[in-house]
Amino acid sequence: MDNKDIVRQKLAPQEAVVEAKKLMEMGHKRVLLVAGEDTRECNLDYIKEIIDKIYEEKVFNGEIRRLNLNIAPLSTEEYKRLSGFGIGTIQIFQETYHPEVYKKMHPSGPKANYSWRLECMDRALEGGLHDIGMGALFGLCDFRFEVLALLAHSEHLLNKYGVGPHTLSIPRIEPADGSDLSTAPPHAITDEQFKKIVSVLRLSVPYTGMILTTRESAKMRAQVLDLGISQMSAGSKTNPGGYSKSCSTSQFTMADERSLNEVVKYLCEHDFMPSFCTSCYRVGRVGKDFMHSARNGEIHKFCTPNAISTFNEFLADYAEDDVKKEGYALIEREMAKMDDSPLKQGLEKMLTRAQSGERDIYI
Numbered sequence: 001m002d003n004k005d006i007v008r009q010k011l012a013p014q015e016a017v018v019e020a021k022k023l024m025e026m027g028h029k030r031v032l033l034v035a036g037e038d039t040r041e042c043n044l045d046y047i048k049e050i051i052d053k054i055y056e057e058k059v060f061n062g063e064i065r066r067l068n069l070n071i072a073p074l075s076t077e078e079y080k081r082l083s084g085f086g087i088g089t090i091q092i093f094q095e096t097y098h099p100e101v102y103k104k105m106h107p108s109g110p111k112a113n114y115s116w117r118l119e120c121m122d123r124a125l126e127g128g129l130h131d132i133g134m135g136a137l138f139g140l141c142d143f144r145f146e147v148l149a150l151l152a153h154s155e156h157l158l159n160k161y162g163v164g165p166h167t168l169s170i171p172r173i174e175p176a177d178g179s180d181l182s183t184a185p186p187h188a189i190t191d192e193q194f195k196k197i198v199s200v201l202r203l204s205v206p207y208t209g210m211i212l213t214t215r216e217s218a219k220m221r222a223q224v225l226d227l228g229i230s231q232m233s234a235g236s237k238t239n240p241g242g243y244s245k246s247c248s249t250s251q252f253t254m255a256d257e258r259s260l261n262e263v264v265k266y267l268c269e270h271d272f273m274p275s276f277c278t279s280c281y282r283v284g285r286v287g288k289d290f291m292h293s294a295r296n297g298e299i300h301k302f303c304t305p306n307a308i309s310t311f312n313e314f315l316a317d318y319a320e321d322d323v324k325k326e327g328y329a330l331i332e333r334e335m336a337k338m339d340d341s342p343l344k345q346g347l348e349k350m351l352t353r354a355q356s357g358e359r360d361i362y363i
Contacts, residue, residue, distance in 0.1 A: 277306040
């Protein structure tokens with residue numbers, strides 16, 4: 001449904017670069033570029049220019065190493081072109097898998113075609129993209145239906161293409177300016193139901209990355225870490241220009257406004273290893289190759305040393321003193337758990353190289 005109250009803004013490519021540089025200054029290495037549904041305004045020429053400019057930038061010792069993209073559904077030919085842009089994961093949410101509810105929520109406009117949106121992941125994979133991110137907006141219909149539909153969609157893609165979802169996202173509807181529905185969702189999700197959603201998806205799709213955004217409170221994010229969440233945003237803004245302009249209208253209400261340093265410190269204090277790794281994308285461990293390693297568990301041979309190596313770089317370059325203390329202690333604890341193997345010896349060499357000023361070290 002059209003929101004006539006919210007202020008819409010399109011960033012010029014250089015304005016998008018300014019926002020990306022703000023994220024680089026924080027220490028981020030992976031970011032999500034979110035485009036609008038209007039493919040005339042947010043066409044592929046515009047997207048490519050932004051992506052190219054962001055990848056060219058470097059701030060201090062940092063740069064964006066993996067740029068993921070959330071964009072309106074495209075044709076197979078358009079995905080073929082997009083596959084040459086150097087992006088990581090292509091992310092598209094179905095919103096709701098229930099056809100009747102979908103029609104009610106999207107009665108007109110380019111987003112009204114349920115099947116076009118549902119089949120976009122097939123077209124993306126057929127167009128040469130490798131990593132796909134899926135999700136539903138929980139609160140529009142019975143959460144059990146959405147979970148089962150997400151699982152069926154995942155199984156379909158895995159069976160047909162050998163590639164399941166690289167990531168799954170589970171946003172709950174949060175209050176947004178100009179949207180009465182957002183303040184009273186037809187099927188509002190309780191905290192206990194939300195935790196059940198996380199648990200079922202983690203058990204059912206053990207190989208996928210499960211994303212939790214700053215829509216959720218710090219308390220809830222802490223609780224679901226133990227249930228299988230593996231990726232968390234931090235210091236996020238949902239409004240175009242929000243990192244350099246604090247007065248812009250947000251897409252929705254955020255519950256966790258902690259900085260990246262604050263989130264990292266919490267993770268360290270609770271024995272979760274923060275990772276800034278982007279190695280798989282850059283060495284070709286994507287698509288079927290990634291799925292094979294992730295589904296049989298072999299990926300941990302890369303994940304553990306790369307997580308420690310990239311986190312060590314973050315601590316040296318961006319962490320506040322109290323975060324450094326917690327972070328280096330966590331690295332010591334994690335390395336103490338590792339067998340004295342060639343893998344550990346290789347990691348020790350990686351850390352020594354970082355002490356000499358080298359960056360972007362990975363297996």
